[in-house]
Amino acid sequence: MPNAEINTGLVFDIVRYMIEDGPGIRTCVFFKGCPLRCKWCSNALGLEPWDEIAYINNKCLKCHDCLAVCSKHALSKDDQGHVQIDYTKCNKCGDCVQVCESAALQVIGKKYSVDELMKIVDRDRVFYRREGGGVTVTGGEILMQAGFVYKFLKKCQESYISTAIETSAYGQWNMLEPILRVTDFIFIDLKHVDSKIHFDLTGVSNELILQNIQATSAFCLDNPTDFIIRIPVVTGLNDDLSELVKTAKFLQKLQGVKPEVNLLPYHPYGINKYCWVGKNYELQSVVPPSGEHLQNLSSLFIEKGLKCTVGGSEVSSFQLNKL
Ligand code: SF4
Ligand code: SF4
Numbered sequence: 196m197p198n199a200e201i202n203t204g205l206v207f208d209i210v211r212y213m214i215e216d217g218p219g220i221r222t223c224v225f226f227k228g229c230p231l232r233c234k235w236c237s238n239a240l241g242l243e244p245w246d247e248i249a250y251i252n253n254k255c256l257k258c259h260d261c262l263a264v265c266s267k268h269a270l271s272k273d274d275q276g277h278v279q280i281d282y283t284k285c286n287k288c289g290d291c292v293q294v295c296e297s298a299a300l301q302v303i304g305k306k307y308s309v310d311e312l313m314k315i316v317d318r319d320r321v322f323y324r325r326e327g328g329g330v331t332v333t334g335g336e337i338l339m340q341a342g343f344v345y346k347f348l349k350k351c352q353e354s355y356i357s358t359a360i361e362t363s364a365y366g367q368w369n370m371l372e373p374i375l376r377v378t379d380f381i382f383i384d385l386k387h388v389d390s391k392i393h394f395d396l397t398g399v400s401n402e403l404i405l406q407n408i409q410a411t412s413a414f415c416l417d418n419p420t421d422f423i424i425r426i427p428v429v430t431g432l433n434d435d436l437s438e439l440v441k442t443a444k445f446l447q448k449l450q451g452v453k454p455e456v457n458l459l460p461y462h463p464y465g466i467n468k469y470c471w472v473g474k475n476y477e478l479q480s481v482v483p484p485s486g487e488h489l490q491n492l493s494s495l496f497i498e499k500g501l502k503c504t505v506g507g508s509e510v511s512s513f514q515l516n517k518l
């Protein structure tokens with residue numbers, strides 16, 4: 196369910212000096228909460244639309260001060276002295292976080308107002324101007340907090356800071372369209388063009404996403420904006436050539452602006468974060484796709500007349516003179 200709160204946004208990370216998710220040097224703001232459950236997701240901390248207590252085991256000193264302060268008896272220790280959290284008992288009071296000197300226990304998710312976020316992103320204004328960078332909002336899924344995201348991006352643009360969004364486009368068009376109006380670079384993820392397979396891989400079907408991609412293509416015709424479709428390439432799950440031919444045909448037939456395609460090879464980074472918040476990671480034995488396979492997939496899109504690059508920062512068509 197989208198969060199109707201528009202005065203504050205729940206954020207689980209803010210990363211400065213990023214060189215992906217848009218041109219130049221960027222500050223990426225990660226919004227918490229996502230309606231999809233992609234099997235390969237590397238952002239386990241962004242899945243739930245609420246704050247969470249995380250236990251980062253390699254920071255733990257095994258002092259066990261935390262166990263003594265938990266009034267809900269939600270904490271215990273295992274045979275190796277690592278702390279276990281019983282999330283069915285934890286009320287997220289944060290008392291354990293306060294006593295943990297090594298920051299092994301942390302609250303994931305913090306509310307910010309637009310002004311508070313602006314103060315943070317404004318610190319790197321000099322880098323944005325020099326490198327054609329700016330702010331990227333991502334997640335999680337930004338459409339879960341569409342009202343606040345719109346207000347934040349609008350304020351960025353009013354402050355002459357370039358904006359980029361990264362979204363699954365799994366939300367109503369009337370939430371996405373206002374955001375597009377305050378966005379300079381649009382990244383939409385497309386995990387699979389077949390709805391049933393999309394459901395198996397992500398937990399949701401893709402009709403809404405395909406409709407929004409079509410609508411965004413038309414939108415960009417009237418409102419020139421860089422438009423990039425990102426396709427995660429996950430070995431054995433969505434990297435079949437014949438299936439990606441269908442994706443290329445779908446994009447080729449869009450009635451408005453033809454997006455550039457960006458292939459994102461699967462990587463296993465972020466797996467360890469699942470256990471920080473008591474979740475399991477399903478894809479234990481998937482290996483990243485080979486360079487040769489990625490080039491073959493890239494050729495499929497290029498043959499259909501689409502620009503296609505491999506990797507998160509390899510987009511070729513950025514217009515760097517917008518501001
Ligand atoms: S207080 Fe922190 S360092 Fe000490 S046992 Fe608990 S989690 Fe580990
Ligand atoms: S947040 Fe509060 S209830 Fe939850 S484990 Fe820590 S002390 Fe216990």
